[in-house]
Every structure is written in C-alpha cells, then in structure tokens.
Amino acid sequence: MSGPTLVIELAEPLSRAALREFRALMVGLSSHFDEKWPGFFDVNVPAERLGVEDRREKDWRKPFPLPLLGNASADEELTALVGFNPQREDWRRPFLVYLMGPGVGDESIFEAEHADEPEVEAILGFRPTHAVNVSAGCNREIDHVTTALLTAAVMDLIGGVANVELLDGQASVVAGLPGVLGIADDWMALGSAEFLRAWVGHPAFRLVK
Structure with missing residues (x-):
C-alpha cells in the first residue's frame, strides 16, 4: 500500500462472534466493501464516517508532467516535461484491513514481523498470537x-494494543500522551x-509511511 500502516497486537485469536462484529463494523464504515476471506477486508472508508471533515474543493486537480516525446529515452523524456495532465485525486480512501496469524492468513509474515521482540512483549505484557493490520492506500x-x-x-x-512506528524526534512527544x-x-x-x-x-502528528 502507498500510505501508512498501523498494527493492532492481539493476545488471543478473535472468536467467531468478534470476527462477525469486526466484519459488521467494516461494512458500516465503508463506501466500498470486499471481503477477500474471513478477516481480510478491502475497503474504501470516507474520512467523514470517522468524524473527520475533508475540506478539499471538489474540483481540485493535481498536475502531473507529461513527456511529449513518446519514443524518447529516459533522459530525453526528463527534458521534455513541458505539459501537465490534470487528474482528479482519488477520494475513495482505500484501505486493506486484515487479520494475520496462525489459522487466519499470512502466518509466515506474522511470525517474521513478531520474531525477537522482548522489549515489545515486556511492554505489552503478552506475546501476540495474532494481529490486525490497517494499511492505507493513500498518503495525504x-x-x-x-x-x-x-x-x-x-x-x-x-x-488489542496499537503498535505505531515513530519518526525521528516523535518519541519524546508521544511518551507524554x-x-x-x-x-x-x-x-x-x-x-x-x-x-x-x-x-x-x-500538532506533531504524522505516521510513518
């Protein structure tokens, strides 16, 4: 995904009832919902449904340079960027929200990402058995x-417990929250x-991309 990812560390697997409620939440928040398999959701979540006002103008356009020489080499193309292609920004807010761990999917990735983390486990007070990733496909x-x-x-x-990577200098700010x-x-x-x-x-809020 092209945007930030946050992780929810879980001390135990989700029950079937919890998984149903998780699915219902994602359906309710999403303007587009696709369930790849139980616990893996490909969704579009409008910011407004989370109480955030998106104040951009509806006719906002982002310029992209257009090379005029279709068959030119890469270097020549760089010198030929003289046009702009107005494209409407994607307002859909795409996300992948998915459960990871033994028996639910991406088990090897989960194990690799949670290997040798004694300090994390000491803070959590448990060794995560599963996790939920929330990955954005957008980066504004x-x-x-x-x-x-x-x-x-x-x-x-x-x-669960949120696991948030920090940018340089953010640790001292976050520690007091x-x-x-x-x-x-x-x-x-x-x-x-x-x-x-x-x-x-x-004011210093920004996630790691």
Whole structure:
C-alpha cells in the first residue's frame, strides 16, 4: 500500500462472534466493501464516517508532467516535461484491513514481523498470537488521520494494543500522551485507542509511511 500502516497486537485469536462484529463494523464504515476471506477486508472508508471533515474543493486537480516525446529515452523524456495532465485525486480512501496469524492468513509474515521482540512483549505484557493490520492506500495528511482513527475504531470493538512506528524526534512527544503503554527501542509506541485519538490531535502528528 502507498500510505501508512498501523498494527493492532492481539493476545488471543478473535472468536467467531468478534470476527462477525469486526466484519459488521467494516461494512458500516465503508463506501466500498470486499471481503477477500474471513478477516481480510478491502475497503474504501470516507474520512467523514470517522468524524473527520475533508475540506478539499471538489474540483481540485493535481498536475502531473507529461513527456511529449513518446519514443524518447529516459533522459530525453526528463527534458521534455513541458505539459501537465490534470487528474482528479482519488477520494475513495482505500484501505486493506486484515487479520494475520496462525489459522487466519499470512502466518509466515506474522511470525517474521513478531520474531525477537522482548522489549515489545515486556511492554505489552503478552506475546501476540495474532494481529490486525490497517494499511492505507493513500498518503495525504488526512489519510494519516483516517488511518489512526480507523484503527482506534477497530480497537474499540476487538481490543488489542496499537503498535505505531515513530519518526525521528516523535518519541519524546508521544511518551507524554494518554493511553501510551511504553516506547520500545525509541521508535515504536504501544498504546490504546485513547492514545491514537490523542496522537491525532497533537500538532506533531504524522505516521510513518
């Protein structure tokens, strides 16, 4: 995905009832919903459904340079960027929201991503058995906000602890926010849904892309 990803660490597998509620939440928040398999959702989530106002103009266009020499070499193309192609920005807010771990999918990736993390486990107080990834397919400021709030909404329902990678200099800021359980290795914050909402409201908020 082209935007940020947040991870929800889980201490145990989701029950069938919790998985049904998770699915219902994603259906309710999404303007487009596709379930690849149980617990794997390909969705579009409008920012407004998470309480965020998107203030961009409806006719906003982003210019893309157009090379005029179709058969030119790469270097020649770079010197021929003299036109602009107005394209409408994608407003759909695409996300992949999916459960990972033994018995549900991407088990090898889950194991690799959670190998040798004693400091994380010490802060969590448990060894994660599963996780939910919330991955944005868009990377504007509002997309970072939407990613954090969507993750918080999922956590309100299924529980877990948010695992948030930090940019340089953010650790000292994040450490003082409500809901923070701890900072691992100076670049990974672990906390609750309350932490995510507090982080979104801070002037220094920005997720790692």
